[in-house]
Amino acid sequence: MNNNLNCLQPTDQTIILKSRTPAHNFISMSVGKPKRPATNLGPDSLFVHVYDIFIDENILETMVLHTNAKIQEVQLKYKSFKRTHLSRTIGRSTFINLTNINEVCALIGLLYLAGLYKSNHENLSSLWTSDGTGRDIFRCTMTLSRFKFLSCLRFDDANTRRARANDNKLAAISDIFSAWISNCQNNYSPGPILTVDKMYMPKKPARYGLKIVILNDSKTHYMVNAEIYCGKTSDRPRAKNDNNLLPTRSCSPLDTSS
Incomplete structure (x- = not known):
């Protein structure tokens, strides 16, 4: 028994290292914190x-510009617009008018509220009913006809989309999406613990689901980065382990975060 214990005792040849832990191994920040201009917001x-x-x-000006271009294209399909536009008479349907920044903000707000109320499976007209079962804020913001017409909402120049789509499958939204992600990164410094997760959205209008890889602050749940997976592209051919590379690319902003 003693012989077995002797082998565990330090000998003259045993090297015992004693040194201070390097400073870069210490985590000094426990949670994330806002950056400018978010820090300018008061209580x-x-x-x-x-x-x-x-x-x-x-972002809003870009949306208004391209949405109005689409509205002008769609307006000509309405007989009431053709008749009144040529004869300059009154009575043209107002729900086909051009939009502006305030209305686009209102539209985004209604979409946000619809999600908050979990109304994704609710009949759209029921949100605008005035018999006490609807929600007044929808009816007070815009008419149901106008809300439906604003499906004309666009995020890019339709005239150049086909050419851009050859190199970018997300050409219809990529500029707006990138600007939004940049704003998220410019207004927050993430904490030391982050999580990479994949969000799969099988109910999008297209045939296949939409997969988004998101980098979040584990403490505050703040989104630091996101990438929409769109398969093989001309500038980045798909590799066999491309799904595994997505989390690595989503962490790239951490190199410059402060």
Whole structure:
């Protein structure tokens, strides 16, 4: 028994290393924190002020520009517009008018509320009913006809989309999506613990599901980065383990985070 214990005792040849833990191995920040311009928001800031730093004026102006281009194209399909536009008479349907930044913000707000109320399976007209079963905020914001017509919402130049789609399958939304992700990264410094997860959305209008890889702060659940998986592209051919490379690419902003 003693002989077995002797082998565990240190000998003259045993090297015992004693050194201080390097400073870079210490985690000094426990949670993430806002960065400018988010730090300029005071305790009395309204939701709209927070909204403005993520969906900024440049994003909204781009949406209004391309949405109005689509509306002008669709307007000609309405007989009432053709008749009144040529004769300059009154009575043209107002729900086919051009849009503006305020209305686009209102539309996004209604879509957000519809999700908050879990109304994705609810009949759309029921949200606008005035018999007490609907939700007044929808009816007070815009008419149901206008809400449906704003399916004309666009995020890019339709005239150049086909050429851009050859190199970018997300050409219809990539510019707006990238600008939004940049705003998310510019307004927050993530904490030391983050999580990469994949979100699969099988109910999108297209035939196949939409997969999004998201990098979140594990403590605050703040989204630091996101990438929509779109398969093989001309600038980045798909590799056998491309699904495994997605989380690695989503962590790339951490190299410059402060």
